[in-house]
Amino acid sequence: MTNIFIPAWHYRAPGIVQRTWGWSPVEEMILLSLDRSPGTTNDVSQKLKIPRQVVSSTVARLMQFGLVEVRLSPQPVLVTSGIGHDFIRTGRALPERTADREIGISVVHEKVGLSVFRTKDVDIIPVTKLPARGAIVRFPEGESPETHYSMMQRVNEVMVGMLRPGEWLRGVQANSSFLEAKFLVLDLDEVGAGVFPQGASAELVDALKATVKTGVLPKTITPPPERPVSIETRLDANQLVVGAEEHLQRFERIVGAAKSNIFVLSTFVASQSDEKGRDRRERIVRALEDACRRGVRCHLFFGTSLDRAKHAAAMQELYLRLSDARQTRGYLLVQRDPVESHAKFLVADDGRDGAAVLMGSCNWLHSPFSAVEVSAELTEANAVAEALDLLREIVSKLSSASRTVETLQFMASELRRQRTMLATSEDAQAPAATLTILHAADHERLLRVAAHEAQQRFVCCTNKVGANMVPALFDPAEVAGRRLGDVRIYYSRRTGPVKRGHVTKHRERLHGIVDLTGVPEPQLHAKFLAWDSDHVVVSSLNWGSQSGLEDNPMDEIGLHLEGPNLATSLLEKFEAELG
Structure with missing residues (x-):
């Protein structure tokens, strides 16, 4: 051998x-009968010609799920509860037994x-x-x-x-x-x-x-890198969040609705003694405190490995602050090691068997909320599940985050399994859209494709311009600008060796081709790309100063959204923020 x-x-x-059980036709018949005509088990048995024992056991199950209740006046009868009445009238599936x-x-x-x-x-x-x-x-x-x-x-x-x-x-x-x-x-x-x-x-x-x-031994193979996969979802222009105040309001709303879990990944964490933007940032902390008091688990992470000790200390301060709101152990899962990703996430259950995700440019635990931010909110179950998988992969490198990893996995699985039942009226009214998840290296490829294929306009906003600004952003924009009449680049800061004069020379060189605009106030912390009427990329990547690397795909995350007038709506909101 x-x-x-x-x-x-x-x-x-x-x-x-x-294991899940649906509802049998007999159970649905009895529920409908009691909704139309309240009565006793004998009444239902005689009316539907179903054995009384079957009616009794079925009613017991319906009462267990709050679908049937006893009304005592003017005489005791079984009747469909308000919950059961709503299920029947709205056409929703009855709650599964598990x-x-x-x-x-x-x-x-x-x-x-x-x-x-x-x-x-x-x-x-x-x-x-x-x-x-x-x-x-x-x-x-x-x-x-x-x-x-x-x-x-x-x-x-x-x-x-x-x-x-x-x-x-x-x-x-x-x-x-x-x-x-x-x-x-x-x-x-x-x-x-x-x-x-x-x-x-x-x-x-x-x-x-x-x-x-x-007789030659085989060789091992490496799995091919995953390319962006597009999924069909539903998204409304209102789910493109623009501006500091709107980010604060959206955070308070999403966190305020949570009943079980909240996840926050912020690249940086501000010290409790940091006075810059303290009043506005206090709204973030108060929302988390209220969630802790309600018994919601808060999973908090930071991304950067720069000044690691500083941000770990700030995270510990936040932990102590939130611990005062909830003394019970296990409700605060705060990580003091970085996940080494520049991505920014807010994730929370919505209290109705669904969840919401905000991804984009906002550092939730650090921002002074004075700059222009852009994020995208995902609420449709399949899109949210994809985002949960991303966050799970980012935080899974921390062995101490195993409980968070497990929770994210279970939430994503549940959303995928029930996505047809979880469609809310808001989701149903939102127009169809296509979502493509971009990892770090995918950004540059897509930007160049957009520069060549855009037919109406090409607009990019980056917080910083740096050493790679010409090949990474200016050159593709020039390609678009030689074909189109509306090509714009917005930025606020310079980094690395780039001086004001360097950018001025490129502004003069690209005059009439690309509108290169520096905006010192309000600072633009947003990172987005928009072209034509329907295409938007909301990202964590500074297009003009960073390059995504193949060997660190989770360092930057972007959402390429294609849907009716998404780019038009985003640019209208953005220009309104600029005044």
Whole structure:
């Protein structure tokens, strides 16, 4: 017997599986009957010709969910409650019944064909028990190891078809997961006979067949980088948030509606003694204090690794302030290590089984709220779930954030499963739109595409212009400006080696082609790109001073939104802020 040893990652974690039950026609008939004609169980049994025992048990279930109640006057009768009445009149689906159970998940991810196996279907050995010589494929040098987050993403690949009818995987308990490098052991004699473990990818099968034929060991492969994926959603122009005051109001509204979880990622954190913008920033802290008093869990993060100790100390001050509002442990999940991302997030449940996300330029825990900010609010379930996945990936690098990672995973899973039922009247009225998530390196590619394809206008706002301003922004804008009559770049600050004279020379060079406008007051902290009538990118990236890197995709996050008159609406709001 000749064995081949393939590098692999072994992942174990408790999984939470939820079973759901809908409502039977009998239950719906009884609910409708009591809505039309209140009565006793005997009345319903006789009217619908259903056995009395069935009516009694069904009414008990309906009462458990608050859909049926007892009215005592003028005589005791069963009647549809206000909640049940609303469900019937609005056409909403009745609330599902659910039950959770815990299962053990154990999978193996190999590096030659990127297959994912159930551990019980394959043989694996620890790295320490690898033989001194033989057919050994080594782990790729220099490649980042798998993470708990990446393995969580792969679990669903093997769970499909393994669950009972009516069950779905809510997620895994990240704080109890286990990840270890091992080696997958395969018998080449069995491979030669065409026997492969269940779940083997076509790439693994082909590689092993080639090894049997040639004797040359296969090579590991690296998963290709993910390209932006577009999803259909619904978005209204009012969900483009522009200006400091509107950001404060939106924060207070979203945080004020939360009942279970709030997540804030701010690049920086202001000290409680920082006087700049203190009155306005106090509104942010008070909103979080009120949430803590209501028993809402607050998950707080900062992004920058610059002046790490300073921002960690400021986060500790905020923790102590919020702790006074809620003395119970577990309601404040405050991280004092940076996640090393420039992205900015506000996420909260909406108290109605949905959630809201604000992403854009605003540093919620640091901003003095005097600059012009631009963010996008996502409320449609599928779009929110995508945003939760992004935040989960950003914060998952902190081992102390396992509880937050788990909560985000469960929320996203629930939203995706129920997205057809969670459409609110506001979502239904919003026009259809397309959302594309941009990682760091995607920004420059899209900006250049927009510069070549824009037909009416091309407008970019960046907080700073810096050393790379010409190739990153000015050159693409010039391409657009030689075709279009409306090409504008707005900025407020210069950084790095760039002086006022450098920008002045480019302004003169681009005169009549690109309108290059410096706006010292109000400071423009917004980072957006808008072209034609329908295309908007709301981002954390300073287009004129930073370049997104392929090897750090989560450093900057942008939302490319395409929908009716989104660019027109954003520019109208932006120009109003400039006065």
